[in-house]
Amino acid sequence: MIEQGDSCDQTLEIRSGIARAVDYSADGYRQILAFFFAGDFIGLPLCSSHRYSVEAVRGLRFVPHASQRLQTGFPVHDSEPEAIAKAIWQEEKAFIARSLILGRVGVQARVAAFLTYLSQRLELADGMLDFSIPQGDMASYLGTSPETVCRTLRRLRDEGVIAVPSRDRLQILNACQLNVLAEGE
Amino acid sequence: MIEQGDSCDQTLEIRSGIARAVDYSADGYRQILAFFFAGDFIGLPLCSSHRYSVEAVRGLRFVPHASQRLQTGFPVHDSEPEAIAKAIWQEEKAFIARSLILGRVGVQARVAAFLTYLSQRLELADGMLDFSIPQGDMASYLGTSPETVCRTLRRLRDEGVIAVPSRDRLQILNACQLNVLAEGE
DNA sequence: CGGTGGATTGACGATCGTCAACAAACGTGG
DNA sequence: CCACGTTTGTTGACGATCGTCAATCCACCG
Structure with a gap:
């Protein structure tokens, strides 16, 4: 590409x-x-x-x-x-x-901030996200390992902050709590 | 400002x-x-x-x-x-x-990459840097704590990769080794 | 049905954040 | 020049987090 x-x-x-x-x-x-x-x-x-x-x-x-290159003039x-x-x-x-x-400390804070960021870009409705990003890509973006991403998402699910109805869907149930977690607990 | x-x-x-x-x-x-x-x-x-x-x-x-704002036209x-x-x-x-x-994993890798980056911007001569950045600022930039920054710099000093002749001076002794560390050991 | 790649879970050890105490450097006013 | 307070750097100890390795599970596709 x-x-x-x-x-x-x-x-x-x-x-x-x-x-x-x-x-x-x-x-x-x-x-x-x-x-x-x-x-x-x-x-x-x-x-x-x-x-x-x-x-x-x-x-x-x-x-x-x-x-055209900006270097040689703006394409107007x-x-x-x-x-x-x-x-x-x-x-x-x-x-x-x-x-x-x-820049945030703790993987949980980074994941929470990332989900909040995503929700601003590809939210469908009711916090439901088109979440077709492999966890390996998320891990690389977040500077962590796929295992830790998986575990963190699991914890968020267990706490009722998010739901994962299918592999390429993710729903934010408690955006408020997600913001709190993004600050680092 | x-x-x-x-x-x-x-x-x-x-x-x-x-x-x-x-x-x-x-x-x-x-x-x-x-x-x-x-x-x-x-x-x-x-x-x-x-x-x-x-x-x-x-x-x-x-x-x-x-x-002038770029939004309302480029200032030519x-x-x-x-x-x-x-x-x-x-x-x-x-x-x-x-x-x-x-995005790098491990504070040591981040510090090493940061020092390499700095050397491209404010190197004086022989790897000597005008290093008047408080460790607290470095810590915030690197997403870690001041204590860990201090400890990491100390380890680099002990290993002979860098030298810190004064508080606002830092010399890179082994740029090659620094690049290796930036990759994560 | 087997194969493949991603997701999941467990276990373990190294790293790192936190708290606390202290030392060193710096600025200020006397 | 000294006394003092403030900021910054340094070090130790401890516990939680997280990266790694490994095994297993699952969805998808041929």
Whole structure:
């Protein structure tokens, strides 16, 4: 889709589904930097080459746009400058969001903050989320292990904060309590 | 200096010293999101209000610039679009950097990655860093406690990877080993 | 029906956050 | 220059958390 290091000549606009931004460090370390959802633009050409790879998580539909580089002038041809600023802001917000989530101490706080964040992006109704993100991806995003993610979700389920009716559905039953947990107990 | 939530009508250009970007969440949680150094622009007006506060860490000198909002058109009056793209990219890079550091498992790996990152920004010579960042700030940035930061730095010192000649100086003796530790042992 | 990949659970040991005490550095006023 | 209070750094001890390894279960697909 987009490979880290590729030159910035196209931008993707997500129509539906979830995509992940992945960083492959020189040392082989792999991290999921962000998730992107319907309506997001990714691969904004602030630089000459992409800073991360973009991969489909599930059910991804997107449209590519040819992009002129911001370095050689802003593309005012088909979109207003405001639209570009908004898209850049959206992308940056995604990175700050992960930063804020990872900065919390305790995996439970991070998971709770992540679920709250997700609910703002892909809530269907009544706290029900389209939760088609593998736990391995969640673990990489949250800087922990899949086992710990699983255990933490289980504890939240046992405490009645969330419900997991099916593998790709997750319902937030007690958003208030989730916020308390996100502060670290 | 800049308060989180203020309207974006000024941009700061750092001349010397270190500044920190701080997020105050609604729940009172405080996190240091990024450090900024000489040459950086902060407070870029991608949005109508600032997303974080900016505070001086030490020895900060800066010049304010009145900023037109990107939302209402790019300010091409005194700087090229490329310069703006570069500044935005620099800011975003700082957030991604923290994200990549925090995503690593183990405090030692995070500290090592952070020191490597710092050395790219404020290295003087021979791995010697102007290290006037309180350990409390480091701890908040790294998502850990001041005590653990202190202990980790001590271990690195004992292993001969770094040296701390004075409180505001830190020398990287073995950059290679530091990279190994950043990968998690 | 077997195979495959993800999810789950248990056990164990290392790490790390917390509390507490103390030392060192710094700024202030005398 | 000294006395003092305040901030920051340092160290020890302890308990909870979390990463790892391993085994097992489950959903999905051929």
